[in-house]
Amino acid sequence: MNGPVQKLKRSLGLFPVTSIVIANIIGAGIFTTSGLLMAGLHSPMLMIGLWIAGGVIALCGALSYSELGAAIPEAGGEYIFLSTLFHPALGFLSGWVSFIVGFSAPIAASAIGVSEYLAGAFPGMFVWEIARSLPDFLSPKRIFSMLIILVFTLVHLRGISFGARIQNVLTVVKILMIVGLVILGFSLGSGNTGNFSQAGRVDLDFGGWKTIGLSLMWIMFAYSGWNASTYIGSEIKNPRRNLPGSLLLGTGAVVVLYLSINALFVYAIPPVEMEGVISVGALAAGNLFGGSAEKAVSLMISFALFSSLSAYLIIGPRLYFSMASQGLFFRSLAKVNPKNHAPANAILLQSVFSMIMVLSGTFDQILTYMGFALGIFPLLAVAGTFKLRMTGRSNLRLPGFPVTAIVYMLAGAGMLVLSYFERPVESSVALITVITGIPVYYFFRRQQGL
Helix, strand or coil: CCCCCCCCCCCECHHHHHHHHHHHHCCHHHHHHHHHHHHHHCCHHHHHHHHHHHHHHHHHHHHHHHHHHHHCCCCCCHHHHHHHHCCHHHHHHHHHHHHHHHHHHHHHHHHHHHHHHHHHHCCCCCCCHHHHHCCHHHCHHHHHHHHHHHHHHHHHCCCHHHHHHHHHHHHHHHHHHHHHHHHHHHHHCCCCHHHHHCCCCCCCCHHHHHHHHHHHHHHHHHHCCCCHHHHHHHHECCHHHHHHHHHHHHHHHHHHHHHHHHHHHHHHCCHHHHCCCCCHHHHHHHHHHCCHHHHHHHHHHHHHHHHHHHHHHHHHHHHHHHHHHCCCCCHHHHCCCCCCCCCHHHHHHHHHHHHHHHHHCCHHHHHHHHHHHHHHHHHHHHHHHHHHHHCCCCCCCCCCCCHHHHHHHHHHHHHHHHHHHHCHHHHHHHHHHHHHHHHHHHHHHHHCCC
16 A cells, blocks of 8 residues: 555543443344244253353353454454464455445344334334335335434544444443343243243254254354454554453353343243244333333334444444555555544445445345354454464463363354254355455455555
8 A cells, every 4th residue: 555554543441342342242133033043942941051152152252352352453353363363365355254244234234123123112103105105225214224324424433432432321221221121020020930941842863953053153143243342453442451351341241131131031921922033022021011011122122223233333444444454455445534533434335335235125135144154254263363372472361272262163163064054045155255255355466566
């Protein structure tokens, strides 16, 4: 690249970075996944056991990423780790997949999710007379979804300090709402502890293991974001302390919240009634407190999705900034606003691409293979901890190595294999997505004259 590479400013302490990690993890997954899991598992205790297993896997990943982030405290997550430890092509492919699948799709999904939950709480909100003459891709819900993305784009264009303050408020309120729902549900709600002992049967043949593997991959989708602070490493103060602290504190807090809310779901809903229900949170609230509570919980989930959407808009652009700074993405994305140090062009590109996905309606198809596509590169990054130690570059040796790294890699590889056999079409499309990044990588290398 011509000219000096612009830098992001280290301005974030432990609390705002931990807030970003928590907000990035807690999204629609926890409020929609358990009913789908129960449809395949038929056992509340097995489902909760898999949520525990998912939390352990996420914590193992967080320990490995803590060591990586302390040694390489730059923006970009897997992109910077794989580029530094292995080869720039591997790093680029991880960034390419993150751009197409990892951030734009969840932003679009979160925005449309807000619209859907608000429509459930206020049925007349999106009944517009003018909408009758509009095509489906310009429905009121989609227009409102794009407006949500636009609002948060404007927030984060003002810089990381302002955006982080907004993010802190959203995350704290979201946590308080979840904790309040759990406490009130168990203390005042009309639930039944007998629901925990009701169980169907899951055969432990290959078909049963495929179901368990796919279920665990859905759970890991709900835990995705445990590595969030490694994407903003360039803006973290004292990264050797605050980056690992944010990963471990944020992931640990979410594990506790997830187990608590799933226990409440089981307490509130008989397993048979839970099977296949997507809006499981609203159903639980209705069973516990009566029908009027469903509207309140729908609003709560909408607010939770605001927080997640905001966190994605913070993290994704920092990845593209890092790629562009090294000449492996559009050069304009490496520009930083001199007043507030925000990667403005990268934020705008993320916003525009997310809005296109809202309009096209393809975001839900991408989400079906997102778990597979995004499961590949963290495995390689965790493997990088071995190279980090062998080359003497590790400056933070956390306990548990190499067991934690091996547990994460074996569990991740097992989920990918079982999920491929269970859903070969979506998994194959995910692999094709990765492969299409190879010619794009060489295009940008040619642009550099290499």
